[in-house]
Amino acid sequence: MKQLKIASIPGDGIGKEVVPAAIDVLKAVSEVHGGLQFEFTDFPYSCEYYLEHGAMMPEDGLERLKDFDSIFLGAVGNEKLVPDHVSLWGLLIKLRREFEQQINIRPAKVLNGIQSPLVNPKDFDLIVVRENSEGEYSEVGGRIFREEDEIAIQNNIFSRKGTERAMHYAFDLASKRNKHVTSATKSNGIVHSMPFWDEVFQDVAKQYPEIGTDKQHIDALTAFFVTHPDRFDVIVASNLFGDILTDLGAAVMGSIGIAPAGNINVNGKYPSMFEPVHGSAPDIIGKGVANPIGQIWTAKMMLDHHGEDEIGKVLLDVVESTTADGIITPDIGGKHSTQEVTDEIIKRLKAKA
Incomplete structure (x- = not known):
């Protein structure tokens, strides 16, 4: 028992x-x-x-x-x-x-009897693995000066250990599903943390030769969640990107309540x-x-x-x-x-x- x-x-x-x-x-x-x-x-x-x-x-x-x-x-x-x-x-x-x-996981799939707002959701069934402890939600930063000179500083923290941990979890999960991992990135706009994220993803992917991979910039990826959610299996994302994607995933299911x-x-x-x-x-x-x-x-x-x-x-x-x-x-x-x-x-x- x-x-x-x-x-x-x-x-x-x-x-x-x-x-x-x-x-x-x-x-x-x-x-x-x-x-x-x-x-x-x-x-x-x-x-x-x-x-x-x-x-x-x-x-x-x-x-x-x-x-x-x-x-x-x-x-x-x-x-x-x-x-x-x-x-x-x-x-x-x-x-x-x-x-x-340190890992947040959120699935999204078509449930029979619940109307997706998408015209043709194509029976999507995906899961987002979100790094849950650092990234854009780090507590490092602060404010200085006052009034029109006030400055707010928010530091994004990406450690190799934390990034690898999320990616290994995503690949291990994909090995039990449809054997594909998509990396959510924005390395064409965020010039330090996201190229680092891409490099770590490439390093981890080499350890899983049986798993297919691709990377998508977060702006395009959010669009694909609406137009082609069925193309995804496991998505691995940073703290902020994962947070946004998963609420969108709930929305295309039909309700955040489910x-x-x-x-x-x-x-x-x-x-x-x-x-x-x-x-x-x-x-x-x-x-x-x-x-x-x-x-x-x-x-x-x-x-x-x-x-x-x-x-x-x-x-x-x-x-x-x-x-x-x-x-x-x-x-x-x-x-x-x-x-x-x-x-x-x-x-x-x-x-x-």
Whole structure:
């Protein structure tokens, strides 16, 4: 019997609605898969927690979380209560950095029953591997002078170690998929970091002769995501480029509400963290219409991470059969509630037992 200890952080807004829904689905997964059990522990870290305690998590918050197998996060942010840079850097980014979650992965694919805004999406199925710890999101920089002389400096940090790590992850992933990796670059405009990125990509690619490769400048690549998303398998990108591409990937799927993500610790020292791409969606809190699919697909990614690929595939197939039958929430053109979509997925999962 495998037992996974999961730290559940519903966070803010609709996170408090979709995380319990996804946990109910995971409990159904354990019924279908007799050899897998989950032990969930809830943590209240959120903007509401900040208002009460002056921090997004307690001083020993990381210590409390570090021995879990994974972290299951809902959403972070409520700008009316706490500025976004405070909430994100106090919780989400803090966990990513302190727990060395140096890789972010986000899939995008056509799901039956969910209308892509593309006229002909051609059944695309891609995944973006994003370097998650440095690049354009480094903390190095600052401001000097005041008024019209004020200068803001933001340094992009690209280490060979961090860049190679992301690229190796992408190539290893491609070896299990369709054996092709695309590098997102901008070496014709960013004259130091991006030529370095290209050189490291060439060096790593030589170690995977069975994997096809190409490189695309980020401006062209974003256009191809719209015109020919089906041409891509695995894309490896820097922190900023990966962030932008993955939101675009969610959009061409049909809704950011269905997009999942994983923040991966590759050395096994700390837990990885799994979260949907959508935010806290304050406009629909409490209405019962939040789309649970992003959180449930995120649960599938967590299962994959722990070697449970088979049941993970079953779960995504069940989700897709549910959407194909039109059992979807209003954000993607349906009329069903969060609970109704969740209940249907659970019913279909149990039918597999």
